[in-house]
Amino acid sequence: MRYVNKKDLKPGMILANNIYDNHEQILLKGNTSLTQSYIDRIIKLGYDGLYIFDEGDVVKANQLISDETRIAAINKLKKLDIDACLFLANKIVNEVQASESLIIETINLCSYDNYTYVHSVNVDLLSVIIGIGMGLKNAELEKLSQAALLHDIGKCDVPIEILNKPAKLTREEYEEIKRHPEYGLRRLREKEKDGDEIPSVIKSAVYSHHENWDGSGYPRGITGRNIHRFARIIHVADVYDALTGKRSYKDAMNPADAMEYMMANSGIMFDIDVVNVFVQYVAPYPLGSNVLLSTGKQGVVYENNEKYLSRPKVKLTNGNIIDLYEKLDVTIIKILT
Ligand SMILES: [Fe+2]
Known part of the structure; x- marks a missing residue:
């Protein structure tokens, strides 16, 4: 299996895994032989590259969660179905725990659209792995996973033109984006009005996932261990996935460079203890690079x-x-x- 940049894709190459369109429908199944029209379609969807099988190849990346669970989580996030998300977050913990290896060793393949939802699932996965690495018990892992999956739920209250703006944001627009942790907390509190209490650790983590270790984050500018541990974990997962993902306004950074960034900022943006665990599980040179x-x-x-x-x-x-x-x-x- 190797990663092939979009410019080097050729008809006849064999896909290593399923490719989804922007509505989470399978566009092409793994083992499909590419044709020029498939390649054009994939590029149009915004993919930078794909995994291809070479003859005689045997190595396949471990998949930590099933496509089915990933897609269900994306769809429930889209529908703002918090109950279903809480359930799926627990399912993600179970699947990760049942996985043979906890190493993240693939490139984050992503298209342009739906990135908020795809990103939330990635952040959940990374957070659960860090949580396991830090020795969290099952009940804690489930709450961490729930908070991670819902961490950006407040973005649904930020105007879509601001969220998807391809150009540089104005000061006011940036201030609006910075309100999403607050909006997220508000969403969870509204949900509680239905009678189901949401554990305070989840609310706290969602509210604080943009706080930096040195106090330079938002919304409160709190420091160090005053920031909830789950928020410190989600912050690391969130920034790493944002760096390695592609957005309308920026290209994806490769994992090795993103890893350098994480290490350079530990003790500044990030909790050193969290970054130290993180680097043990995320491959700087993913399979097929x-x-x-x-x-x-x-x-x-x-x-x-x-x-x-x-x-x-x-x-x-x-x-x-x-x-x-x-x-x-x-x-x-x-x-x-
Ligand atoms: Fe966020």
Whole structure:
């Protein structure tokens, strides 16, 4: 399996996984052979690239949650069905716990639309993994997952023209976006009027997910451990997924660069303890990435080493596999697109 940039897609290439359109309908199934019209359609939807199977390929990325659960969560978020989201957040915890490996080792494939919802599911997944890594118990993990899935629910109260504006926001528009944690809290409180109490940790995490460790965040500008632990976890997951995702106003950053950003900002924006756990589970060089090695050779990331994610096995263009965990004098210089 390798990642192929949209400009290098060719008819006859075999898709490694299902591709969805902007209404979460399957556009193409895994194992489909691409035709030029499929490629045109995929590019039109805003995909930057896809995973392709090569002949003789055996390595497949682990999938932490099923497509079915992911799509159900996206649809329930779209409908603002908070009860269903709370239920699905628990399902996500169960699926992640049943997964063979907790390593996130794929590139965040995304199209333009629906990113708020797709992003919320990604943030949930990352938050649950960090929570497991931090040793949270099941009941806590479920609440963390619920808060993470609903963290941006307040965005539905921000005018869509501001949310989707492709140009730079005015000061007033930015101030409006910054109100979404407050709107999210308000949504949850309104929901409680139906008689179902929402645990205060969830409300607190949704309200505080943009607070920074050093007090430079919003809405309150609180610092350090005054910020709820769940909010500190969701903040890390949120920023990482936003950096590696594509938006109408920016390209996606590659995972290795995004990881550098996270580390550079730990103790400033982020809780160091959370970032330290995060880096143990997210591969900076996802499977299938095209990489340039310090030897000048190019290859594709073939397998990740769970204990040492920055040193994967790389399949060179001549077919040889080099294990960077053993060849310590060779490093990855950059991810090629
Ligand atoms: Fe947010």
